[in-house]
Every structure is written in C-alpha cells, then in structure tokens.
Amino acid sequence: MEAFLDNCAKAIVAGDGGGAERLAGEALGSGLSLLQVIEEGFVRGIREVGRLWEEGEIFLPELVMGAEAMKKAMTVLQPALEGSDEAQESLGRIVIGTIEGDIHDIGKTLVATMLSANGFEVTDLGTDVPVARFIDEAEARNADCIAISALLTTTMNGQKRVIDELVKRSMRDKVKVMVGGAPCNEAWAKEIDADGYAGDAVSAVALAKGLAGKA
Amino acid sequence: MEPVVLEGFDITIERGEVLRLLGQRPETGRDSGERLHEAVHEALSRVGALVSPKGIYTVTAGTELPGSSYFDELERVAFCVCTIGPAVEEEVTALSGRGELLRAVVLDSVGSVAAEATADYMDRRIQGEAAREGLKTSCRASPGYGDWEIREQGAIFELLPTGRIGVRLTPSFMMVPRKSVSFAVHIAKKPIRMRGENSCRNCDITDCPYRLLE
Structure with missing residues (x-):
C-alpha cells in the first residue's frame, strides 16, 4: 500500500x-x-x-x-x-481567464492546470474574456475566486475593471480576486484592491489556498 | 520608399535558443531530461510545415511615423513588421486543449524562436540595403520595450500595409498572429544606440530565467 x-x-x-x-x-x-x-x-x-x-x-x-x-x-x-460514495474535498471553485483584449493563453492554461491538479474546481474561460463574463460565470458557478491573467500594460487595466464591476454588483465580499501576468506585481494588486498577485503557477496555488483558508 | 514585402525565405531555428527559453542552461548543468529533448526534437521536426515567414518594411524619415515624435531627430529609420503566420499558435492551442501541455509549451517556444529568427532575417536584409550605401544600422527597438510605448505599435501599423503579410493589431495593440515582431532600426553613418535596445545587459531583472549569460 x-x-x-x-x-x-x-x-x-x-x-x-x-x-x-x-x-x-x-x-x-x-x-x-x-x-x-x-x-x-x-x-x-x-x-x-x-x-x-x-x-x-x-x-x-x-x-x-x-x-x-x-x-x-x-x-x-x-x-x-x-460514481462512488467517496467524495474528494474541493479546495474551492475558481473561474480563470485572460482578460479582454489579450489573447495570451499558455501561462494562464498552466496556472489553471496546476490549480486543478492541486484540488481546486477550475473553470477556464479561455482568452479575451469580457469583464462581465468573468463575473457572470463566477456568479453562475458560485465561485470562491476569480483569477485574471493580463500580459500587456494595455490590458492589465481590465483586471481593475473586473473588481470595479464586482463592487458595483455588490459581490466584492463574496468572491476573491487574484491577478497575474508579466506586467503585474504585488503593488499593482494592492493598487486595484485585488486579494493577491501570483507570479507563476506554483505561487498561484499557494495564493489560492491562502485565500480559501486552506493553506 | 514603397514598402517592401519579403516572403518565402528560409529561417534557421536554433535548438539552443529553444532550450534557453525553456529554462535549460547546459553550462550550469540545468537540464530537464530526455523527455524534454524528445519533445523539442519532435517540435523542431514538424515546425517547418507550420511556419510561413513573411515581413514588410519601409525606410523613411523619423518624422514620418504617424502621430509619433519618438524618432523625430533621426533622418532615416527602417520600420518593419514580420510574422511566422498563425499555424504554430493554432497548433499550440489545439495541443493544450487536448491536455498535451508539454508539447504545447515546447512548440510555443519554438514559435517564439522562429519569430525572432524571422526578425533577424528582415534585420539582415535592411542592414544589407544600408551597407550598399555605406551606412550602418542600430540594434532593433520594439514598441513596449524600454521607453518606447506599446501604444506606438499603432503608428507602425498605420505606416505599413501589414494586411499584405496577414498581421493586424488589436485595440490593445497586440499583434495577431501573436508570433509576430515589429521593430525599428536607425540607419546612418554612425547609428545611435537605440533606447530600449534588445540587451539583457541593460536590464535590472538580473535573476530573470531568460537572461542571456555573458
């Protein structure tokens, strides 16, 4: 055994x-x-x-x-x-995608794969995801967290717009937001009031666990 | 001058450069093992059928870049956009959709090296043209690097009819296909050292995994 x-x-x-x-x-x-x-x-x-x-x-x-x-x-x-009576404990539900205007795919896919491999239920929305879709999907799936990737200085502002929209819909306290991608860092996450920044797929898992209180 | 379109040229995709993008450093013993090397070999052997290198460039006065004053002081500047086409990234998306992440990541790196090799080819052609007039060219500079704003990508695309090589710009100034490169070089007897030129030496991120060792 x-x-x-x-x-x-x-x-x-x-x-x-x-x-x-x-x-x-x-x-x-x-x-x-x-x-x-x-x-x-x-x-x-x-x-x-x-x-x-x-x-x-x-x-x-x-x-x-x-x-x-x-x-x-x-x-x-x-x-x-x-099909069995055993149930794997989910660490939480995460909706992930690359923000609208940005079609970088592979880094986000790797983060999604590592989150899923570590026990999160992950919905990967793909690339060029509109702000509203992140929130609609998070709401529909009762997600605990939204993970937003942005690889360009011209698209990273979309991460802020997701957070602004969550506030507008009175959902900000119901869902955590984590951000990542080349131009992002801790200071940016703080500036836009995200719950955290992760620089790679492994730290994204650690961050998501922390946000879920499962660290 | 009328923009020049080049296509159907051969590029050499350096295996060592692919391995560097994948974090391998043979000189320090950093090696991910046989399966990676097999995947690189496989990607390199099939990439020829997936790349279709094309480029377009023009040489003009720096003041002619629409809506930009970045090159105003330079008398002659070559502006270029080039691409390997969409097939590599389409295949990368297909592979990652099937859960074949290693093959996807490796082919993506091969595509990046191929795009750089395409830019190298265009750069050499521009250098050759300049040399015929006894002139030299600077290193390449690209929008989004150094202090040249990524928004100025729009200016290059206004200057060049990039539809002729199948490259377009999104509203967020991202090139489609992704495996495309835009750049400018200064042409002169004594070209300037470009701001934001492609050199790891000038970069503050000294622990970057992609940093070129000297």
Missing part, C-alpha cells in the same frame, strides 16, 4: 504521464480508497513538484510534465470517484 502510494507520487514528480495513468488504472480495481490514492499518492506528488519548483530544483518543463501526468491520472480516477 505505502509502496503503491509512493509510486503514484513518484510518477508525478518524474512527469511520467504513462506511468501515472497505469497506476491510476491499477488503483481502480484494487479495492484501495481512491481518495487515499489521490490525496496520499498523486496529490503528494504534485505538491512535491511545487516544492521543487519553489526551491529552484526544477524548471518549467518538469513543472509542465508533472501537471500533465497529474491530469492523466485524474482523468482515469475522476469518473470512478464520481
């Missing part, structure tokens, strides 16, 4: 998608608690990936491979989990 969970974690750290998928498949017919396999196996692996990233031990490709392996394992496990 311990060895099996270790192998699950190791497959994620090694970014071994094929291995992670195979182990997830083995877990299905094993009678093991799938929740335990996820939490003490695969999620432990992705947390380790985050730690290695923070310590500068690994770089973007390994982070991506880890996230991809996690996704493969969860694609196998999620349907089985939904």
Whole structure:
C-alpha cells in the first residue's frame, strides 16, 4: 500500500504521464480508497513538484510534465470517484481567464492546470474574456475566486475593471480576486484592491489556498 | 520608399535558443531530461510545415511615423513588421486543449524562436540595403520595450500595409498572429544606440530565467 502510494507520487514528480495513468488504472480495481490514492499518492506528488519548483530544483518543463501526468491520472480516477460514495474535498471553485483584449493563453492554461491538479474546481474561460463574463460565470458557478491573467500594460487595466464591476454588483465580499501576468506585481494588486498577485503557477496555488483558508 | 514585402525565405531555428527559453542552461548543468529533448526534437521536426515567414518594411524619415515624435531627430529609420503566420499558435492551442501541455509549451517556444529568427532575417536584409550605401544600422527597438510605448505599435501599423503579410493589431495593440515582431532600426553613418535596445545587459531583472549569460 505505502509502496503503491509512493509510486503514484513518484510518477508525478518524474512527469511520467504513462506511468501515472497505469497506476491510476491499477488503483481502480484494487479495492484501495481512491481518495487515499489521490490525496496520499498523486496529490503528494504534485505538491512535491511545487516544492521543487519553489526551491529552484526544477524548471518549467518538469513543472509542465508533472501537471500533465497529474491530469492523466485524474482523468482515469475522476469518473470512478464520481460514481462512488467517496467524495474528494474541493479546495474551492475558481473561474480563470485572460482578460479582454489579450489573447495570451499558455501561462494562464498552466496556472489553471496546476490549480486543478492541486484540488481546486477550475473553470477556464479561455482568452479575451469580457469583464462581465468573468463575473457572470463566477456568479453562475458560485465561485470562491476569480483569477485574471493580463500580459500587456494595455490590458492589465481590465483586471481593475473586473473588481470595479464586482463592487458595483455588490459581490466584492463574496468572491476573491487574484491577478497575474508579466506586467503585474504585488503593488499593482494592492493598487486595484485585488486579494493577491501570483507570479507563476506554483505561487498561484499557494495564493489560492491562502485565500480559501486552506493553506 | 514603397514598402517592401519579403516572403518565402528560409529561417534557421536554433535548438539552443529553444532550450534557453525553456529554462535549460547546459553550462550550469540545468537540464530537464530526455523527455524534454524528445519533445523539442519532435517540435523542431514538424515546425517547418507550420511556419510561413513573411515581413514588410519601409525606410523613411523619423518624422514620418504617424502621430509619433519618438524618432523625430533621426533622418532615416527602417520600420518593419514580420510574422511566422498563425499555424504554430493554432497548433499550440489545439495541443493544450487536448491536455498535451508539454508539447504545447515546447512548440510555443519554438514559435517564439522562429519569430525572432524571422526578425533577424528582415534585420539582415535592411542592414544589407544600408551597407550598399555605406551606412550602418542600430540594434532593433520594439514598441513596449524600454521607453518606447506599446501604444506606438499603432503608428507602425498605420505606416505599413501589414494586411499584405496577414498581421493586424488589436485595440490593445497586440499583434495577431501573436508570433509576430515589429521593430525599428536607425540607419546612418554612425547609428545611435537605440533606447530600449534588445540587451539583457541593460536590464535590472538580473535573476530573470531568460537572461542571456555573458
């Protein structure tokens, strides 16, 4: 059992998608608690990936491979989990997208993948997302947090407009807002009254957990 | 002068440069392993079919840049927009949509290097033209870098009929396709050192993972 969970974690750290998928498949017919396999196996692996990233031990490709392996394992496990009486505790619901006028995609997708890999329920709205759509989707999904990416000095102001619109709709105290993207920083987040700034996918997970009170 | 359109030229995509964008530093032993190298190899072997390098440039007096005074003191400036076309980024989006993030990230980096290589090619052509008249060119400067405002991207697009190479500008001054480069170079006997020129040496972000080691 311990060895099996270790192998699950190791497959994620090694970014071994094929291995992670195979182990997830083995877990299905094993009678093991799938929740335990996820939490003490695969999620432990992705947390380790985050730690290695923070310590500068690994770089973007390994982070991506880890996230991809996690996704493969969860694609196998999620349907089985939904059909069982076990329920994975969600860390919270996050609506994420790149702000209107901006079509940068890949950084935001990586943040969404890491949030999801770490146990958040993530709705990725894509790129060029209008201010109102962020809020409509957050409302419809009863989201805890909106994550807004902006990669240009000309589009980052859209992050502020989302917050202004939340205030206007009297929703600001119901939903947290986190911002990221090349031109953003802590000072910008503070200036526009966002709840936090994250500079990369790993710190975005830490920030989201903090905002959800699950750090 | 009438704008010059160039297309159908070959570019060389340096593998080492792709690896640098992906955070690899062989000189310091930083290496993400075999699977990354396989992904880079795969992306490089298929990217030829996805890139379609094109560029357009014109040479004019600095005062001719519409609505801008940034180059007013310069007698001759070449303004250029170039692109590798939309196919690489369409494939990147398709890959990431299928959850193939590593392949997406790697192909995206290959596309960025290809766009720079396209700008290098255009730059060399402009240099060659200048050399025929015994003139030299400065380093490239691009809107959004240094103190040249990104809003001035609009001025370059007003000057050049970029529709001829399939590049347009969004209202937020972002080029579509994304894998496009716009730049200016000063042409003179003794060209100025461009403000905001493309040099890691002048940048304060000394721990940037993309910083070129000297």
